[in-house]
Amino acid sequence: MKKEFVLKKPCTHIAFIMDGNGRWAKKRLLPRHLGHKEGCLRIVEIARACQDLGLKVMTLYAFSTENWNRPQDEIDHLFNYLDDFFLKNIDEFMERGIKIKVMGDVSRLPNHSQIVLNESIERTKNNSRFVFNICLNYGGRQDIVQACKKIVSLVKENKMKEEDINEETFKSQLYSEELPDVDLMIRTSGEVRISNYCLYQLSYAEMIFTKTPWPDFTKAKLIECLEEYQTRDRRFGSIK
Ligand code: IPE
Ligand code: IPE
Ligand code: MG
Numbered sequence: 001m002k003k004e005f006v007l008k009k010p011c012t013h014i015a016f017i018m019d020g021n022g023r024w025a026k027k028r029l030l031p032r033h034l035g036h037k038e039g040c041l042r043i044v045e046i047a048r049a050c051q052d053l054g055l056k057v058m059t060l061y062a063f064s065t066e067n068w069n070r071p072q073d074e075i076d077h078l079f080n081y082l083d084d085f086f087l088k089n090i091d092e093f094m095e096r097g098i099k100i101k102v103m104g105d106v107s108r109l110p111n112h113s114q115i116v117l118n119e120s121i122e123r124t125k126n127n128s129r130f131v132f133n134i135c136l137n138y139g140g141r142q143d144i145v146q147a148c149k150k151i152v153s154l155v156k157e158n159k160m161k162e163e164d165i166n167e168e169t170f171k172s173q174l175y176s177e178e179l180p181d182v183d184l185m186i187r188t189s190g191e192v193r194i195s196n197y198c199l200y201q202l203s204y205a206e207m208i209f210t211k212t213p214w215p216d217f218t219k220a221k222l223i224e225c226l227e228e229y230q231t232r233d234r235r236f237g238s239i240k
Contacts, residue, residue, distance in 0.1 A: 010183070183229075
């Protein structure tokens, strides 16, 4: 029997760019939205796996600020699948002590999705075993700009001194708030780019770009990535 994988290198926060849903569907002569449907099933499996492997935070890129440029029909399907995802899995999230967090400007999301998300966040707010952090209408640049605006307001209202602005206080105004930096970022489907994802939070993340499209990304593939991560020498600018 294959030995269960044990994570030996510290890895608290894992982030995913779930890419390749559309191409996965196209290859099977299916409409693109069925790729997103299948992709949502992988989210459940990968979230369980991340928690079971001892990670503490999982961040997922589900909808970027640029994804509004897609056909409305695809966007509608995507948000409907996300609603289904939360409604179907919320009980398991409660059982597993998983807290749901959202990054991005949710005010532009369809009303029904905002309702489902708010209920999910509210219901899981006291959970503390694992954070499931989903990026919706999120962009790394937008995140940095909104953090700057918050800091300007705080300074104007005398709630923060200009001399207290530093990397840590700036970081806490990002959508990620008190979450630790990303340790490992995995992008599926073969594209080797960041696509405006977590620009500040990824500063020292290890990155893995796998050819596997998201709907085929299983726990076994995740373990392969973690095995690769464990071989990396994270120096953070030092020399040892
Ligand atoms: C990722 O898959 C999901 C979202 C961006 C919402 P894509 O829909 O980008 O799939 P490809 O890249 O076109 O195959
Ligand atoms: C990045 O994927 C966004 C998400 C996965 C939500 P895209 O498919 O939108 O990125 P590009 O267009 O290939 O850079
Ligand atoms: Mg894509």
